[in-house]
Amino acid sequence: MDYQLHNRVLTWLQIAGNSLRQSFNRTIQVSEKTSPRDLVTEMDQATQDYLVQQIQTYYPDHQILGEEEQADRVNGTEGMLWIIDPIDGTLNFVKQQRFFGIMIGIYQEGQPIAGYIYDVMQDDLYYGIVNDGVYHNQVPLDPLPIESLADSLIVGNVHLFVNNDFNARALLEQSLGVRSYGCSAYEMIAVIRGEAGLYLSAGLCPWDFAAGYAILTAMGYAASQPDGQALSLLERCPGVFAHPTVYQEAMQLMNP
Amino acid sequence: MDYQLHNRVLTWLQIAGNSLRQSFNRTIQVSEKTSPRDLVTEMDQATQDYLVQQIQTYYPDHQILGEEEQADRVNGTEGMLWIIDPIDGTLNFVKQQRFFGIMIGIYQEGQPIAGYIYDVMQDDLYYGIVNDGVYHNQVPLDPLPIESLADSLIVGNVHLFVNNDFNARALLEQSLGVRSYGCSAYEMIAVIRGEAGLYLSAGLCPWDFAAGYAILTAMGYAASQPDGQALSLLERCPGVFAHPTVYQEAMQLMNP
Numbered sequence: 090m091d092y093q094l095h096n097r098v099l100t101w102l103q104i105a106g107n108s109l110r111q112s113f114n115r116t117i118q119v120s121e122k123t124s125p126r127d128l129v130t131e132m133d134q135a136t137q138d139y140l141v142q143q144i145q146t147y148y149p150d151h152q153i154l155g156e157e158e159q160a161d162r163v164n165g166t167e168g169m170l171w172i173i174d175p176i177d178g179t180l181n182f183v184k185q186q187r188f189f190g191i192m193i194g195i196y197q198e199g200q201p202i203a204g205y206i207y208d209v210m211q212d213d214l215y216y217g218i219v220n221d222g223v224y225h226n227q228v229p230l231d232p233l234p235i236e237s238l239a240d241s242l243i244v245g246n247v248h249l250f251v252n253n254d255f256n257a258r259a260l261l262e263q264s265l266g267v268r269s270y271g272c273s274a275y276e277m278i279a280v281i282r283g284e285a286g287l288y289l290s291a292g293l294c295p296w297d298f299a300a301g302y303a304i305l306t307a308m309g310y311a312a313s314q315p316d317g318q319a320l321s322l323l324e325r326c327p328g329v330f331a332h333p334t335v336y337q338e339a340m341q342l343m344n345p
Numbered sequence: 346m347d348y349q350l351h352n353r354v355l356t357w358l359q360i361a362g363n364s365l366r367q368s369f370n371r372t373i374q375v376s377e378k379t380s381p382r383d384l385v386t387e388m389d390q391a392t393q394d395y396l397v398q399q400i401q402t403y404y405p406d407h408q409i410l411g412e413e414e415q416a417d418r419v420n421g422t423e424g425m426l427w428i429i430d431p432i433d434g435t436l437n438f439v440k441q442q443r444f445f446g447i448m449i450g451i452y453q454e455g456q457p458i459a460g461y462i463y464d465v466m467q468d469d470l471y472y473g474i475v476n477d478g479v480y481h482n483q484v485p486l487d488p489l490p491i492e493s494l495a496d497s498l499i500v501g502n503v504h505l506f507v508n509n510d511f512n513a514r515a516l517l518e519q520s521l522g523v524r525s526y527g528c529s530a531y532e533m534i535a536v537i538r539g540e541a542g543l544y545l546s547a548g549l550c551p552w553d554f555a556a557g558y559a560i561l562t563a564m565g566y567a568a569s570q571p572d573g574q575a576l577s578l579l580e581r582c583p584g585v586f587a588h589p590t591v592y593q594e595a596m597q598l599m600n601p
Binding site: 184188 | 381382436440441442443444489495496497498502503504506507514517521522523524525526527535538540541
């Protein structure tokens with residue numbers, strides 16, 4: 090890992106976070122993408138533009154995959170690839186003014202190198218560097234202990250359990266219960282902190298999981314699609330992210 | 346409202362909150378009540394004991410209804426009644442070490458006078474005094490704007506939507522979506538802040554809603570059982586707590 094790069098990311102996240110916090114003092118322009126539940130704001134675009142500009146300035150030969158209208162720039166995962174979600178949880182950003190995050194994943198030849206999830210309103214930064222470790226506000230993070238699925242909460246969207254996607258109700262019944270924060274960043278953070286043993290999602294774009302997947306890889310946690318296939322960095326796919334023991338139990342329940 | 350009493354409550358909550366925050370530095374004794382999802386810790390009892398002792402010292406003629414083994418003390422709602430939940434969200438307290446609260450509701454002749462919800466780990470106090478107003482950390486609280494159910498998130502346990510209790514899936518479909526924090530205190534706070542337009546629960550004891558109901562009454566919000574009956578201060582019952590416009594829409598969907 091390049092620690093000059095790492096320190097730059099920390100600075101960029103602070104600057105981007107300040108802009109987002111300050112944006113609540115004025116009226117923000119909000120538009121619908123595909124539905125009233127799928128929003129984009131001027132701050133999503135402004136934050137992505139800022140991050141892309143910084144990356145291009147210092148790392149002009151790196152590829153960038155971002156949520157806001159830049160997916161077409163990337164044809165493969167060769168070389169260094171930045172995957173960024175400028176505001177993960179835009180609906181929460183608009184309607185709750187908290188419970189959202191900025192996420193950055195850094196990949197080399199398709200493999201995770203580092204991930205950053207910044208809980209902007211809490212000013213809480215979680216990051217993981219593969220073959221180094223995981224940190225919360227620059228202090229090594231020691232997750233809360235989890236022994237098994239029966240001993241853990243899980244996180245995911247309520248629709249998973251209503252529809253019983255991937256046999257999710259078996260996970261609901263055999264765990265301590267479900268928490269649903271409406272935001273991948275928050276649900277990844279719950280797994281990283283050990284507040285939940287598993288995060289399941291029916292459909293994630295690369296920017297929804299790239300940061301969390303890198304952090305969880307640095308922790309030795311497990312992740313895949315619910316059927317066991319590898320996650321895709323180039324296409325939307327379902328995903329399960331879990332404590333290693335909980336992952337084994339959950340995969341059996343999801344693939345009986 | 347008696348402002349000497351109010352100031353005492355603020356002091357007690359700070360002292361109780363400090364004890365809870367400090368308790369994470371040592372091993373806490375945890376026991377199951379009815380199941381592994383229904384926990385009680387030494388800190389639930391210690392916090393309740395502290396609050397009861399303070400109330401009895403200053404207000405010996407007041408009644409007290411608390412979650413931990415004191416329900417049998419109260420036969421009716423005459424006079425001044427304190428309803429306390431020393432740790433609302435004990436499972437979160439144990440497994441997440443955040444997302445829990447201390448709640449106190451004060452009632453006179455069965456009518457709400459004041460309510461306090463203390464988000465201990467955030468050090469965020471929400472309180473409402475009927476005929477005065479609602480405050481967040483002593484500053485008047487201005488909730489985020491909500492226009493309608495279609496314009497709002499809702500909060501509640503995932504089982505409501507899986508089981509379609511009270512036709513809850515119609516609320517899921519006609520709102521912006523569901524958030525589930527696993528704790529009445531947090532779900533009430535979401536409604537108080539305007540982060541969610543409605544909180545629905547299939548079963549609440551008086552200490553689960555007394556504080557929130559008092560705060561929402563001070564805000565002019567609506568609350569009842571899903572069939573329109575009044576909430577009960579002496580028995581477990583389902584409850585809906587909502588922004589007035591959202592309440593009207595939700596009651597029609599729940600009672601078609």
